[in-house]
Amino acid sequence: MSTTFAAGPVRVRVPATSANLGPGFDALGLALALYDDVAAEVTADGVTVTVTGEGAGDLPVDDNHLVVRAMRATFDELGGQPPGLAVECVNRIPQARGLGSSSAAIVAGVLLARALVTGGADRLDDAAVLRLAARIEGHPDNVAPCLLGGFTVAWTEPAGAQAVSLPVADGVHPTVLIPAERGLTAVARAALPASVPHGDAAFTAGRAALLVHALTTQPALLLPATLDRLHQHYRAPGMPETAALVERLRGAAVAAVVSGAGPTVLALSELPEGFDPGTNWQVLRLAIDVPGAQVGQGRLGHAERDPVAAGRKS
Ligand SMILES: Nc1ncnc2c1ncn2[C@@H]1O[C@H](COP(=O)(O)OP(=O)(O)OP(=O)(O)O)[C@@H](O)[C@H]1O
Numbered sequence: 001m002s003t004t005f006a007a008g009p010v011r012v013r014v015p016a017t018s019a020n021l022g023p024g025f026d027a028l029g030l031a032l033a034l035y036d037d038v039a040a041e042v043t044a045d046g047v048t049v050t051v052t053g054e055g056a057g058d059l060p061v062d063d064n065h066l067v068v069r070a071m072r073a074t075f076d077e078l079g080g081q082p083p084g085l086a087v088e089c090v091n092r093i094p095q096a097r098g099l100g101s102s103s104a105a106i107v108a109g110v111l112l113a114r115a116l117v118t119g120g121a122d123r124l125d126d127a128a129v130l131r132l133a134a135r136i137e138g139h140p141d142n143v144a145p146c147l148l149g150g151f152t153v154a155w156t157e158p159a160g161a162q163a164v165s166l167p168v169a170d171g172v173h174p175t176v177l178i179p180a181e182r183g184l185t186a187v188a189r190a191a192l193p194a195s196v197p198h199g200d201a202a203f204t205a206g207r208a209a210l211l212v213h214a215l216t217t218q219p220a221l222l223l224p225a226t227l228d229r230l231h232q233h234y235r236a237p238g239m240p241e242t243a244a245l246v247e248r249l250r251g252a253a254v255a256a257v258v259s260g261a262g263p264t265v266l267a268l269s270e271l272p273e274g275f276d277p278g279t280n281w282q283v284l285r286l287a288i289d290v291p292g293a294q295v296g297q298g299r300l301g302h303a304e305r306d307p308v309a310a311g312r313k314s
């Protein structure tokens with residue numbers, strides 16, 4: 001099938017996400033109201049990428065940029081590459097911190113490429129977008145909430161990733177505590193053992209099931225529901241400050257976990273009044289993003305180009 005491209009530019013707003021949420025390793029995730037905005041258009045030739053905000057000056061500005069790589073993979077799915085591409089990124093999601101920056105970039109690229117192909121949504125439906133984005137990322141627990149918004153449960157069938165988004169109960173109050181240090185997901189995954197004791201798997205399965213109930217119905221159970229024995233303690237030696245902060249918060253009855261592969265800490269219940277994590281940590285109270293990724297027509301406007309984080313509560 002031949003591929004024709006839309007004339008006008010398209011844009012997308014993609015939320016940060018926190019994966020695992022303690023016991024839901026590679027399955028559970030939460031979309032947070034902190035966003036990257038990305039626009040793209042087809043050009044006569046070449047590739048240009050501009051980056052403002054997080055990653056400016058560090059990220060590649062050619063075909064190696066993750067948004068462009070995800071766009072290329074999507075154009076391949078849809079039957080052909082455009083002659084040239086121009087991409088503009090305004091990034092607010094901290095990168096390599098456990099807040100789903102790579103998934104946000106991948107979801108942005110897949111959705112932009114689909115929107116740039118005439119009839120793209122008919123040829124690559126939303127379920128196929130999730131499967132493709134999860135395949136590029138390698139696991140579905142960030143791309144699912146990034147696409148669907150809210151609290152998601154994702155799983156993988158032989159044909160690929162699937163997910164549902166569930167309503168979150170009042171009384172769930174996410175705060176992220178972001179350290180200055182970065183941590184790559186690939187490094188954190190390499191710290192995990194190939195197998196775990198059956199008792200730890202059983203313990204964690206029970207807590208993950210309880211966490212679905214706590215997040216959707218009974219937030220009072222968040223503290224016991226966020227206990228995990230599959231990943232956090234294996235990764236703790238690689239992020240001792242993160243592990244210590246999680247312990248400190250949990251000792252104060254806050255449902256705190258490592259966000260994604262770390263080193264950010266996610267608290268799902270309110271921090272104690274006046275809690276001071278120390279100067280290394282940026283503390284952001286964030287609303288839960290409900291709609292997930294939003295696609296629009298046109299280039300980024302004044303509001304989308306504002307580098308100040310959208311959606312922060314404080
Ligand atoms: N907006 C972006 N544009 C281009 N590349 C990005 C962007 N965000 C992240 N990346 C790439 O992804 C890498 C970080 O991905 P990684 O999976 O390690 O962390 P994360 O997605 O921030 O955290 P986690 O997966 O634990 O939530 C960056 O170092 C960069 O190479």
Ligand SMILES: N[C@@H](CCO)C(=O)O
Nearest residue numbers: 019025026185260261
């Ligand atoms: N489930 C993933 C999330 C980070 O991408 C992990 O913990 O490695």
